[in-house]
Amino acid sequence: MPFVSAAEWTPPKSVQVVVIGSGAGGAVAAARLAAAGFEVVVLEEGGHYQKRNFRMREDEAFPQLYQESGTRATKDLGIAILQGRAVGGSTVINWTTSFRTPDLVLDHWQKVHGVQEFGAAELRPHFEAVEARLNIQPIPLEESNRNNRLLWDGCEKLGYSIEVTKRNVKNCFRSGYCGMGCPVDAKQSMLVTYLPEAVEHGATVVYRCRVDRLRTDGDRVVAIECSELSEAGPTGRQLSFAAERVVLAGGAINTPAVLLRSGLGDAFTGRRTFLHPVIATSARFREPVQAFYGAPQSVASHHFAHRGERAGFFLEAAPAHPMMLALAATGFGEAHRSTMVELPQLTAHLAIAIDGFSPEETGGTVELRPSGAPVLDYVLPPRIWEALQEGLRTLVRVDLAAGAEWVQTGHDPALRISSEGALASLEDHPLGPGKVAVFSAHVMGGAMVGEVGRSVVRSGDLRHHRISNLHVCDGSIFPTSLGVNPQETIYGIAHLVSERWTQHWKS
Amino acid sequence: MDRRAFLQRGLVGGAILAASACTLHAWPVQDRYQPQGNLQCLDPRTFVVLASIAARTVQDPVADPVAIAHAVDRTIALSAPEAASELRQLLNLFESGLAGLLLDGRLRPFTRLTPDRQDQVLAAWRDSRLVLRRAGYTALRKLTLAAHYASPTTWEGVGYPGPPELVEG
Numbered sequence: 280m281p282f283v284s285a286a287e288w289t290p291p292k293s294v295q296v297v298v299i300g301s302g303a304g305g306a307v308a309a310a311r312l313a314a315a316g317f318e319v320v321v322l323e324e325g326g327h328y329q330k331r332n333f334r335m336r337e338d339e340a341f342p343q344l345y346q347e348s349g350t351r352a353t354k355d356l357g358i359a360i361l362q363g364r365a366v367g368g369s370t371v372i373n374w375t376t377s378f379r380t381p382d383l384v385l386d387h388w389q390k391v392h393g394v395q396e397f398g399a400a401e402l403r404p405h406f407e408a409v410e411a412r413l414n415i416q417p418i419p420l421e422e423s424n425r426n427n428r429l430l431w432d433g434c435e436k437l438g439y440s441i442e443v444t445k446r447n448v449k450n451c452f453r454s455g456y457c458g459m460g461c462p463v464d465a466k467q468s469m470l471v472t473y474l475p476e477a478v479e480h481g482a483t484v485v486y487r488c489r490v491d492r493l494r495t496d497g498d499r500v501v502a503i504e505c506s507e508l509s510e511a512g513p514t515g516r517q518l519s520f521a522a523e524r525v526v527l528a529g530g531a532i533n534t535p536a537v538l539l540r541s542g543l544g545d546a547f548t549g550r551r552t553f554l555h556p557v558i559a560t561s562a563r564f565r566e567p568v569q570a571f572y573g574a575p576q577s578v579a580s581h582h583f584a585h586r587g588e589r590a591g592f593f594l595e596a597a598p599a600h601p602m603m604l605a606l607a608a609t610g611f612g613e614a615h616r617s618t619m620v621e622l623p624q625l626t627a628h629l630a631i632a633i634d635g636f637s638p639e640e641t642g643g644t645v646e647l648r649p650s651g652a653p654v655l656d657y658v659l660p661p662r663i664w665e666a667l668q669e670g671l672r673t674l675v676r677v678d679l680a681a682g683a684e685w686v687q688t689g690h691d692p693a694l695r696i697s698s699e700g701a702l703a704s705l706e707d708h709p710l711g712p713g714k715v716a717v718f719s720a721h722v723m724g725g726a727m728v729g730e731v732g733r734s735v736v737r738s739g740d741l742r743h744h745r746i747s748n749l750h751v752c753d754g755s756i757f758p759t760s761l762g763v764n765p766q767e768t769i770y771g772i773a774h775l776v777s778e779r780w781t782q783h784w785k786s
Numbered sequence: 787m788d789r790r791a792f793l794q795r796g797l798v799g800g801a802i803l804a805a806s807a808c809t810l811h812a813w814p815v816q817d818r819y820q821p822q823g824n825l826q827c828l829d830p831r832t833f834v835v836l837a838s839i840a841a842r843t844v845q846d847p848v849a850d851p852v853a854i855a856h857a858v859d860r861t862i863a864l865s866a867p868e869a870a871s872e873l874r875q876l877l878n879l880f881e882s883g884l885a886g887l888l889l890d891g892r893l894r895p896f897t898r899l900t901p902d903r904q905d906q907v908l909a910a911w912r913d914s915r916l917v918l919r920r921a922g923y924t925a926l927r928k929l930t931l932a933a934h935y936a937s938p939t940t941w942e943g944v945g946y947p948g949p950p951e952l953v954e955g
């Protein structure tokens with residue numbers, strides 16, 4: 280019984296290795312540990328949906344595949360947060376853009392946060408292995424959809440550097456529906472790669488099984504306490520069993536929440552959660568753009584990633600289906616409708632702020648609500664608002680340079696800018712919480728790696744500083760954001776650390 | 787600060803909330819937009835308020851405020867358990883005549899205002915100097931608009947041809 284729902288599963292008394300979460304970090308770790316001969320059980324709160332379930336409809340995909348049905352947001356509702364919740368985690372619904380971790384980021388982690396043994400040279404062979412396994416390859420520019428192509432053209436006209444991205448796909452027919460689950464298994468997500476591999480090596484993946492807390496005694500986890508879920512929520516049945524080792528990989532926000540619910544909170548757990556906060560433009564072109572079809576992301580500009588003393592940002596495109604546009608478009612009533620009816624002519628371009636690299640950028644804090652559900656309290660600091668403001672100005676200029684008739688911002692009410700001369704009007708509309716639409720699809724940090732007394736898990740093997748049989752292996756270990764899309768960094772780190780575990784744990 | 791604290795502290799204080807809660811039942815809500823089935827999170831009263839808001843936020847010839855309010859009710863049921871009570875509180879506050887009087891100079895409950903006045907109330911929340919009031923507006927706006935445009939009934943009107951047909955093989 281390789282993939283089994285909690286309702287059909289009777290836990291053994293004790294398991295050798297429990298992996299909590301089946302996303303980017305959990306799946307790679309599970310596959311590697313299972314292949315090394317460990318008895319592995321993966322616990323996943325989401326459902327087991329497969330290609331036949333992926334019908335490319337927003338009304339089905341969001342309740343099935345996203346945390347809180349896609350309504351997750353920061354505590355003051357200022358930032359909407361997209362995160363996955365299914366067998367395969369966020370990799371089932373991500374947009375496939377793949378970057379290795381920039382060397383500068385790894386150096387920063389080492390110099391500023393005392394992270395050891397995760398240098399560029401140590402990670403390189405693991406990136407290579409993951410890239411081969413997931414078929415991570417550049418997408419030729421000719422295969423970009425018009426939404427991405429216009430971002431490219433605008434950047435070129437203004438002399439901003441821009442490159443094609445790599446994607447983890449095989450036989451992709453460029454449908455545009457990566458965000459709703461790939462209907463043909465072209466996307467090399469965890470659902471169709473490392474998880475089946477784990478299962479081939481004897482692992483069991485238990486879905487609709489939420490870990491509520493870890494029971495600890497002294498420096499050890501002694502029991503895993505879970506709730507059986509149905510599509511509608513907890514069924515009331517609780518499961519509890521022992522594990523020799525626990526790998527926590529619930530993703531940022533959810534991993535620190537498990538630690539907090541387990542009474543393992545301290546001054547670092549849940550802190551320094553970063554979001555790559557995103558601001559978007561919708562630009563109208565006379566010829567149809569159809570940003571709902573084609574590979575969702577195929578170009579990226581890091582021209583403004585390093586802005587000296589100021590926080591950097593990078594530019595990418597996003598898919599735009601009706602519900603996504605309805606959320607991105609501000610205003611209400613006729614004003615909102617006037618944007619919606621332009622859907623086929625609109626681009627969706629993003630400026631993504633790089634948070635966490637200055638002492639002032641301390642990120643958000645994960646808190647628990649009375650029910651135990653997490654919520655992220657993150658009020659953006661002025662430096663990040665400045666980066667978003669500059670990112671927005673840049674996007675408007677890029678869209679106009681590409682030939683847009685007008686460019687609409689995420690202010691509420693929205694601004695429509697149709698000439699360079701009108702750009703100055705942006706200065707009259709300062710950004711701020713609740714004044715402009717901001718979202719995130721890259722949640723990172725909250726259980727950071729580093730030195731004792733400054734972090735949650737230690738360098739080298741990502742072991743919890745106080746609990747000797749608990750390890751963390753997902754995006755929550757990052758001490759900062761990355762400045763590039765995060766999935767490949769998580770794969771690479773998981774691939775490396777699971778090799779170390781195999782060596783340590785066998786001896 | 788959670789949304790509950792926002793309602794009590796962020797606005798004019800807990801007194802309004804308490805007082806408005808008393809006056810709520812003195813004013814029957816507009817009886818259009820009754821629920822057409824079981825509710826998971828909302829009660830019939832807050833359902834009507836939400837549907838009335840949807841009728842203003844979503845301007846689409848095919849929009850059905852009752853269907854939208856049901857869809858939001860189902861969405862919130864899949865969210866954190868606290869979300870349901872927070873949404874009900876927010877809707878009660880939105881509806882409240884007394885809170886409306888203090889905040890926007892209106893005494894009538896939201897559901898009994900003319901459409902133009904309802905739009906003014908929405909705009910007043912949107913343009914408020916209080917972050918948390920803007921957040922309330924954003925939540926209601928996004929929930930209703932997303933619930934509507936998730937539905938395939940909207941596709942034609944926005945020029946979206948829908949997903950491609952997959953050929954087996």
Ligand SMILES: Cc1cc2nc3c(=O)[nH]c(=O)nc-3n(C[C@H](O)[C@H](O)[C@H](O)COP(=O)(O)OP(=O)(O)OC[C@H]3O[C@@H](n4cnc5c(N)ncnc54)[C@H](O)[C@@H]3O)c2cc1C
Nearest residue numbers: 300302304324368369374375376490529530754764765766
């Ligand atoms: C819409 C979208 C588009 C994206 N596009 C890209 C992209 O193009 N490129 C890129 O690099 N990145 C992208 N990302 C981000 C990337 O997918 C994530 O950063 C990455 O998958 C995170 O990996 P993770 O292992 O930390 O967590 P996840 O992949 O999110 O997996 C965590 C899993 O743990 C489960 N879980 C959580 N708590 C519990 C619990 N208590 N019990 C049981 N299970 C639990 C969750 O349900 C989830 O399935 C995108 C994300 C989204 C949402």
Ligand code: SF4
Nearest residue numbers: 451454455456457461
């Ligand atoms: S664009 Fe490619 S990878 Fe994405 S859903 Fe379509 S076929 Fe799958």
